[in-house]
Amino acid sequence: MRYRNFKATVLLVGLMSLSGVLTLIFLAREKFIGYERHSNHYYQQYLTDKMALFKRSALDEDNECRQTKRNEINVELTHSVYQFYCEQSSFFIGNLPSKKTVVFEQISDYLRLNETMPITQINTLAELPPTSPTEPKIVVVTQDIDEKLTRDFYGILITQHYFNLKNGAKMYGVLYTTQESDKSNRYVTYSREVVKYFDEHYSIWHFLPYSRNLLHAK
Secondary structure, eight states, rough: OHHHHHHHHHHHHHHHHHHHHHHHHHHHHHHHHOOOOOOHHHHHHHHHHHHHTTTHHHHHHHHHHHHOOEEEEEOOOOSSSEEEEEEOOOSSSSOOOOEEEEOOOOOGGOHHHHHHHHOEEEGGGGGOOBBBBBBBBBEESOOOOEEOOOOEEEEEEESSOOOEESSOOOOEEEEEEEOOOGOOTTTTTEEEEHHHHHHHHSOOEOOOOOOOOEEEOO
């Protein structure tokens, strides 16, 4: 009788243990399935945002860098945040000019000029555009100059020709010339304000390659 009771007890304990194990397996399976569904859901969201990025190009990033003028840009997508970085390239190559005259061989070694910048070409000083300390201009001189200014000029003058200002108004800014003799012109005055203006308004922001990141939305 005792033996039968013992066997029944052992069987009951065994069944309870088996039931517990099966329950744990079932719960673990449900948890795993739930985790897989959760992972698949986020993966689908990731793919959706990834496809949206394929429609963008480095040109899009460059444009956004120029417009926002920030080092870090975050773009809110449907399910995540697209992050990339920008870099500023100064209009002046190297150090900012600190003298009234810079003698050059290649202007591209000193200034980052491009076709989008408002640059005026002149043959005579009479063709100079109106300027002011807050609205200086970039002017390229295409002929020899040996005359006087009728009004003050603020900005940058670039010339590969003889350039001499006679008694009259003055130029404030920086003269870029290929002629060593132009360095002593007393009617050219260095202007820190003009240099600062071009550094702030003409420096170029561009997309920093290999800086893209796709982050989880907070």
